[in-house]
Amino acid sequence: MYNEYNYGSYLLFQGIPVFIDSRADLYAPEFNGKKGKDGKYEGQDIFTDYINTSNISKYYEDTFEKYDITHVIIYKNSKLNMLLSRDDKYLELYSDKKFVIYERE
Numbered sequence: 055m056y057n058e059y060n061y062g063s064y065l066l067f068q069g070i071p072v073f074i075d076s077r078a079d080l081y082a083p084e085f086n087g088k089k090g091k092d093g094k095y096e097g098q099d100i101f102t103d104y105i106n107t108s109n110i111s112k113y114y115e116d117t118f119e120k121y122d123i124t125h126v127i128i129y130k131n132s133k134l135n136m137l138l139s140r141d142d143k144y145l146e147l148y149s150d151k152k153f154v155i156y157e158r159e
Contacts, residue, residue, distance in 0.1 A: 055125045056118060058132070059104065065127075073121065074104045108134055115143075118158060126156040 055072060057065055062075025103120070106112035110133045117123070126144070128135050130152055138144045138156055148155040 055127060056107075056121075056123045057127045058108070058129055073123070074100060108132065110134060110137065114138070124158050126154075126158065128154055128156075130154050 055065070055070060057072050057074065059074055059076065062072040063077075065072045066075055100121075103112070103117050107114050107117040108128075114134060114137065118126075125147075126134075126138060128138070130149065135154055139146070139154070143159050144156040145159060146154060147157050
């Protein structure tokens with residue numbers, strides 16, 4: 055599930071697997087990859103992917119495909135919601151004043 059950074063910890067507490075939570079250091083390449091021959095870490099940089107996807111500087115489908123995202127829970131007033139609400143690939147499952155949950159088809 056792709057989620058907003060600020061409430062990932064709550065979802066984890068409820069037993070729901072998350073994309074990211076407030077322990078940002080765990081989502082850096084040092085924890086999600088391996089060292090290459092040049093000494094730099096190679097692998098997934100989940101934190102950067104989250105930042106770039108949430109502020110729409112990276113196409114959300116690329117991130118969702120990369121991490122096999124099936125569901126999205128985001129703030130209703132987020133930039134990403136403006137795009138997902140118009141995308142036929144996303145079925146709105148729930149909405150209230152603050153949050154929207156989508157299923158990715």
